[in-house]
Structure formats: C-alpha cells, structure tokens
C-alpha cells in the first residue's frame with residue numbers, strides 16, 4: 001500500500017554559509033518544505049538559506065540535538081528527512097530514504113554508511129576512534145533490542161513526523177541520533193536502513209568534539225538501556 005505524505009527536509013546548520021545554498025538548491029526537487037534550523041551561526045547561514053528558499057528557525061543554542069528537536073517541532077510535513085548542511089549527504093538519496101515509509105514498511109529509515117561507504121570514518125586515528133566507538137555502541141543496541149542495524153549514528157535519516165514527536169527526545173548534542181534509535185526500538189517502531197554514502201564535509205571542520213564529549217555517547221546508551 002502506498003502512503004502519500006509531504007516531506008519536510010530538516011537541515012541543522014551552524015556556520016555553514018559556504019555549502020548550504022548548493023545543498024538547498026539540489027534538495028528542492030525531492031521535498032515539499034525545507035526547514036533550516038540555525039544554531040546561532042555567526043556567518044551568513046541564515047541569510048543564504050532564506051535566499052535559497054528555505055524557512056529558517058533558530059535553535060536554543062545547545063547543540064545539534066537541540067537543532068533536531070526544534071526541527072521536529074516546527075516541521076509541517078508528514079515525513080521528516082534530516083540532512084546535514086556540510087555536503088556529507090547526497091540529496092539524491094532522499095527518495096530512497098523515504099520510500100520504505102511511504103510503502104508503509106518502516107517508521108524510520110537510516111542511511112547506512114556501512115552499506116554505502118564513508119569518506120569520514122577511515123584513515124586516521126581520530127576517525128578510527130570515532131568508527132570503533134560507534135561500532136561498540138551499535139553492538140550494545142543490537143544485542144539489547146535483538147536487531148541487526150549497521151549504523152545507528154548517521155544523521156541522514158527519515159522518520160514519520162508523528163513518530164518523531166512521540167519520542168520526546170531530550171539530547172542536546174550529537175547523541176540525539178542514538179537516542180532516536182533506542183526510543184524507536186523501545187516503542188517497537190520499525191527501523192530499516194538503506195545504503196548511503198557519506199562524503200567528506202566540503203568546507204570547515206566538524207563541530208563534534210569527541211575528546212570532550214565521548215563519554216556522553218556511552219552515558220546516553222546507559223540512560224536508555226532499561
């Protein structure tokens with residue numbers, strides 16, 4: 001059965017004025033609404049986004065997770081797609097992410113970098129730590145809920161708006177991705193994955209500061225384990 005639904009693309013963005021225009025323009029044909037959630041950028045992210053045709057709202061200045069939560073609250077579509085503003089994700093994958101939801105086969109669909117490959121997870125010690133850590137957390141989730149996901153941390157994903165709102169997400173930083181997965185599993189929502197390639201961010205540096213926040217990822221798993 002085909003389930004129609006309007007798509008809102010939610011783009012959390014903090015100081016991404018160099019890449020965001022191209023991202024909005026190339027995503028436009030695939031979605032009904034583009035909502036940029038600005039993390040109090042000090043560059044022209046807001047202006048560039050509005051000019052490119054996106055609706056822009058501000059987060060509360062607490063981090064990417066905060067931005068995602070604001071996006072979930074403000075979106076007008078029936079299906080949400082989250083995509084980063086740094087050029088890591090290919091807008092052409094949006095329809096693939098949404099398809100299982102439209103077909104009524106899934107409530108959330110994650111773009112798997114393990115199935116699609118990543119330019120940001122291999123090659124140096126920082127990336128090795130990031131990938132290994134994320135695999136350990138993934139194993140904990142898989143055995144706890146008896147599933148076999150391959151990527152629980154990619155931000156490129158689609159979810160039914162109603163489902164996202166029912167999760168009452170609380171995380172303020174990048175830990176929101178794993179929180180979303182665990183809360184879906186707890187509530188017995190169906191999660192599926194499609195392959196998606198992760199490209200290197202086009203400009204600037206990642207906002208993730210693992211040296212300062214790594215323990216929060218483990219703590220978040222513990223918090224939602226039972």
Ligand SMILES: Nc1nc2c(ncn2[C@@H]2O[C@H](COP(=O)(O)OP(=O)(O)O)[C@@H](O)[C@H]2O)c(=O)[nH]1
Pocket residue numbers: 011012013014015016037038039040059061062063064065066067068083084085086088155174201205206207208
């Ligand atoms: N709204 C909002 N977006 C943010 C914030 N921090 C990062 N982002 C955005 O979240 C996305 C992912 O961040 P990024 O730094 O690329 O992290 P990584 O992909 O995990 O290395 C990018 O589009 C960032 O601009 C924030 O505090 N608020």
Ligand SMILES: [Mg+2]
Pocket residue numbers: 084086088201206
């Ligand atoms: Mg990135």
